[in-house]
Amino acid sequence: MQPTDIRNPQYFHKVVDCQWACPAHTRVPEYIRLIAAGRFDDAYLLNWDSNVFPGILGRTCDRPCEPACRRGRVEESNGEKPEPVAICRLKRVAADNRSEGIEARMRARLPERIPGAERFHIACVGAGPASLTVARDLAPLGYRVTIFETDARSGGFMRTQVPRFRLPEHVIDEEVGYILDLGVELVGNHPIDSMRALLDRNFDAVFVGCGAPRGRDLHIPGREEAKAKIHVGIEWLASVYFGHVTKVGRRVLVLGGGTTAMDCCRSARRLGGDDVKVIVRSGYGEMKASPWEKEDAEHEGVEILNWLNPKAFVHENGRLTGMWFTPMRAEQSGGGRKLLPTGEPDRFFECDEVLIAVGQENAFPWIERDLGIEFDEWGMPKLDKLTMQSTHPRVFFGGDAAFGPKNIIWAVEHGHQAAISIHNLLQHEDIRKRPPPLTNLVSQKMGIHEWSYDNDISPDQRYAVPWAPKEKTLKNIRQEVELGFDLPTAWKEAQRCLNCDVQTVFTRDLCIECDACVDVCPMDCITFTVNGDEAELRTRLTAPARNPEQDLYVSEPVKTGRVMVKDEDVCLHCGLCAERCPTGAWDMRRFLFVESYAGRGEEYSALPLKKKVAA
Numbered sequence: 001m002q003p004t005d006i007r008n009p010q011y012f013h014k015v016v017d018c019q020w021a022c023p024a025h026t027r028v029p030e031y032i033r034l035i036a037a038g039r040f041d042d043a044y045l046l047n048w049d050s051n052v053f054p055g056i057l058g059r060t061c062d063r064p065c066e067p068a069c070r071r072g073r074v075e076e077s078n079g080e081k082p083e084p085v086a087i088c089r090l091k092r093v094a095a096d097n098r099s100e101g102i103e104a105r106m107r108a109r110l111p112e113r114i115p116g117a118e119r120f121h122i123a124c125v126g127a128g129p130a131s132l133t134v135a136r137d138l139a140p141l142g143y144r145v146t147i148f149e150t151d152a153r154s155g156g157f158m159r160t161q162v163p164r165f166r167l168p169e170h171v172i173d174e175e176v177g178y179i180l181d182l183g184v185e186l187v188g189n190h191p192i193d194s195m196r197a198l199l200d201r202n203f204d205a206v207f208v209g210c211g212a213p214r215g216r217d218l219h220i221p222g223r224e225e226a227k228a229k230i231h232v233g234i235e236w237l238a239s240v241y242f243g244h245v246t247k248v249g250r251r252v253l254v255l256g257g258g259t260t261a262m263d264c265c266r267s268a269r270r271l272g273g274d275d276v277k278v279i280v281r282s283g284y285g286e287m288k289a290s291p292w293e294k295e296d297a298e299h300e301g302v303e304i305l306n307w308l309n310p311k312a313f314v315h316e317n318g319r320l321t322g323m324w325f326t327p328m329r330a331e332q333s334g335g336g337r338k339l340l341p342t343g344e345p346d347r348f349f350e351c352d353e354v355l356i357a358v359g360q361e362n363a364f365p366w367i368e369r370d371l372g373i374e375f376d377e378w379g380m381p382k383l384d385k386l387t388m389q390s391t392h393p394r395v396f397f398g399g400d401a402a403f404g405p406k407n408i409i410w411a412v413e414h415g416h417q418a419a420i421s422i423h424n425l426l427q428h429e430d431i432r433k434r435p436p437p438l439t440n441l442v443s444q445k446m447g448i449h450e451w452s453y454d455n456d457i458s459p460d461q462r463y464a465v466p467w468a469p470k471e472k473t474l475k476n477i478r479q480e481v482e483l484g485f486d487l488p489t490a491w492k493e494a495q496r497c498l499n500c501d502v503q504t505v506f507t508r509d510l511c512i513e514c515d516a517c518v519d520v521c522p523m524d525c526i527t528f529t530v531n532g533d534e535a536e537l538r539t540r541l542t543a544p545a546r547n548p549e550q551d552l553y554v555s556e557p558v559k560t561g562r563v564m565v566k567d568e569d570v571c572l573h574c575g576l577c578a579e580r581c582p583t584g585a586w587d588m589r590r591f592l593f594v595e596s597y598a599g600r601g602e603e604y605s606a607l608p609l610k611k612k613v614a615a
Contacts, residue, residue, distance in 0.1 A: 021068035023413035036494035043094035058092025062407035083462035117142030126210035128156020130399030133415025212400035222313030226320035233357030249352025256357035257287030423598040435596035510585035517577035
């Protein structure tokens with residue numbers, strides 16, 4: 001293998017698995033350390049830089065960072081139940097404990113205005129997370145941003161489809177308000193029904209962030225005859241939010257296995273549904289809902305039934321009475337997977353109402369097809385995945401409107417990238433040019449065996465977030481279920497973080513090959529051996545490196561001709577190798593990787609934000 005080039009910022013970025021997995025590349029270990037230190041404002045602002053909605057995401061994020069968390073892999077290798085750090089809920093700790101005067105500190109971190117930017121006017125269609133992110137990135141630069149929203153208030157599906165027992169309204173108001181207060185114009189109660197008319201208003205750029213507003217229906221026998229008690233899930237959730245729906249029948253069937261299905265079934269439990277069942281075509285482990293979403297629903301008395309395919313709605317004189325389902329099984333065929341009937345008798349379930357949550361679709365009837373905006377065979381816009389630009393040079397897409405339903409954190413990242421592209425377009429730059437990230441690698445040494453971070457490894461298992469009593473939450477659809485960590489528990493959970501952004505850095509010329517680092521490493525992830533092909537080399541390390549997704553750190557040859565090979569996969573970042581090394585060949589260095597946003601590239605380090613971060 002060739003020696004690892006640690007000058008490549010993406011190398012150590014990938015080693016910080018949680019940050020690498022986050023679409024917005026939030027600096028997770030850093031904000032967790034700030035929480036442990038009681039610096040909640042700093043932790044909140046660090047999140048706000050990248051993911052824009054710390055309080056919202058601290059309650060609702062899909063948490064792609066947590067399956068990537070090294071803590072889970074380390075515990076698994078020790079034979080324990082793998083439990084990642086509660087990264088998402090720690091984010092909420094920062095939001096819940098920030099000071100009231102944080103707006104002033106937010107403004108101090110904003111970039112300087114670009115001369116002449118005020119002459120450019122950008123339209124955003126939809127006031128969801130993608131459009132709000134575009135506005136947050138461009139308005140401080142001086143651009144005029146107008147958001148057009150069908151509803152009276154901004155927030156998009158965060159407000160109208162995410163139930164209040166998961167996300168209180170005041171959290172949305174606060175974090176959306178920070179953006180609107182930057183001078184962004186919100187035009188509510190104003191649906192856009194013609195892209196041509198919008199372009200004719202001479203906006204310099206248009207960003208489409210209208211989400212995937214149409215839920216898929218289920219056209220099987222009985223659908224029309226019993227339609228009064230059969231509802232499309234996302235439309236039903238919006239009706240609950242606006243107060244059009246205040247109760248449901250006692251027996252409710254929810255069809256589908258994603259997040260919307262979980263929100264529907266839990267909402268139904270609060271509106272009078274005593275017997276609520278979620279029925280899914282596939283297996284329990286294949287459901288799109290996250291494990292914790294399924295656990296939350298089951299905790300509230302929802303029954304989840306799998307491998308059942310909807311066959312027909314049953315009705316009597318127009319009144320829904322139940323549904324028939326066909327038992328299914330999975331079979332691999334021709335390199336793919338098919339769902340086939342098992343041959344067992346169909347199953348019947350009585351019900352009073354059905355909520356259909358089998359997916360969402362994009363709908364763009366308002367975009368005329370002769371404007372130069374091309375769509376693919378599924379009716380989705382053809383986009384450059386880097387720039388988010390459509391085939392019309394002034395029109396950009398993001399969030400669910402771009403590639404179909406995902407989640408809030410992906411919408412935020414789309415918004416960041418679209419804002420960069422719009423800025424480049426208006427400044428006559430290469431639209432594909434991305435501002436370079438800010439990176440550095442700084443030793444954490446404060447003494448012979450003393451570091452500027454806490455390198456003790458907590459043996460604790462993951463702490464559970466406390467809930468309000470079920471007898472209280474099921475009676476009030478606006479009662480938040482999760483109460484958040486108290487500060488002592490938050491500190492203990494923060495101590496579980498392995499500080500993966502503090503890297504073990506090896507200096508070949510200082511090594512005397514005493515193998516002290518090999519002996520002291522608690523995970524056996526350091527080996528001095530003869531070089532070789534990567535696949536073969538992985539098998540003869542002290543502890544075989546079985547995760548090809550994570551790199552090997554390989555040095556140039558040391559004095560005996562051997563190379564140092566370190567498996568980055570299960571390293572604890574405990575610093576014992578650096579403490580034991582008699583020559584200082586190992587050092588613990590904090591790696592900083594900060595994405596740059598619109599208008600903030602090479603000059604970004606001169607701005608107040610970067611002066612604070614790099615200090």
